Amino acid sequence: MTHETAIKLFESKKIRSLWDAEKGKWYFSIVDVIEILTESPRPRKYWNALKTKLISEGSELSPKMGQLKMQAADGKYYLTDVADTEQLLRLIQSIPSPKAEPFKRWLARVGYERLEEIENPELTAKRMRELYKAKGYSDEWIEKRVRGIAIRDELTNEWQKRGVKEQREYSILTAEISRATFGMTPSEYKEFKGLEKQRDNLRDHMTDLELIFTMLGEASTTEIARNRDAQEFDENLDAAVEGGTVAGSARKDLERKSGKRVSTRENFKEIPEVKKRKIGTGKKK
Structure with a gap:
């Protein structure tokens, strides 16, 4: 797979992201998204608990999510749980948050802007x-x-x-x-x-x-x-x-x-x- 790394911002909060050129879709760090939506001081623990709950309920969502290497703050790359746009939209339904609707609109905009940037790479630097x-x-x-x-x-x-x-x-x-x-x-x-x-x-x-x-x-x-x-x-x-x-x-x-x-x-x-x-x-x- 050909991946292009990026950092996306939602309300000035960072979300680690990867663009898969072959599949033509974004993958986002689930932990980063959960930290923003829940404002939890321990988003990784929150995600582990939610993942266990989804599995126990027989949800097909969790097994479909994969892992990709993403850069951490120490400069090293670690396997990180990721989800594409469709999976994130479904996951958000399991997370009570007043930011859910604004985040859905943000996801739609990110996808649209990527299509624009493919057509015109200068837009990336401009944005x-x-x-x-x-x-x-x-x-x-x-x-x-x-x-x-x-x-x-x-x-x-x-x-x-x-x-x-x-x-x-x-x-x-x-x-x-x-x-x-x-x-x-x-x-x-x-x-x-x-x-x-x-x-x-x-x-x-x-x-x-x-x-x-x-x-x-x-x-x-x-x-x-x-x-x-x-x-x-x-x-x-x-x-x-x-x-x-x-x-x-x-x-x-x-x-x-x-x-x-x-x-x-x-x-x-x-x-x-x-x-x-x-x-x-x-x-x-």
Whole structure:
């Protein structure tokens, strides 16, 4: 199956999603949906109990649901219970929630928008910009974030062509680029910024300069891997360390000359919209 990963938002809450190009349908993380609909602090436990109830009642719904590997906050991929749109609509009937009807409308819109994006890929980037704009980020920050996503996609595509297959290997390579660039792995960076490992996307909480050096590290890694024709994990690991080192050296040079650290503890959690825009442009309130 050809899967395209994505993060969908319902009322600013993240839902991990996969698009199956062969079947032409979305698959959604059931636990993520349940967390939103029930606001339960333990959505996994809620789902396990509901699944047991459905099986005991002889429901055909639960056995039809499958598992796909989805990325967790630690950057690793785990088998996750998923459901397609039709299955989710049926599952929602078993979950008492005032958000059920709005969520059904959201599912319909997600499916329609995907069809539009297949016809016109530029809509994907446009909608991404609109989403960040609605959340209060500055236009300058958004452009860097979107560009960073493109550079990241180019790097992971390069890794795939060069024999890096396992998601665990992707995570290790990414960690080494970050360590060489900032002196911290993504997990350590999240802790540095006071972010939650399971919920927060590190790059959504980076300032302009942090995004720029992240892009430099990943773009440098792509260039080095191509020029060396790096193959398999070990050779690409060397390229990742050296690509990150290029960005790390540039960061240290800027810090020496500016007298200010690039890495900052600032994040966009619980920050007023006006301040969020100012941080996105590198200005402080």
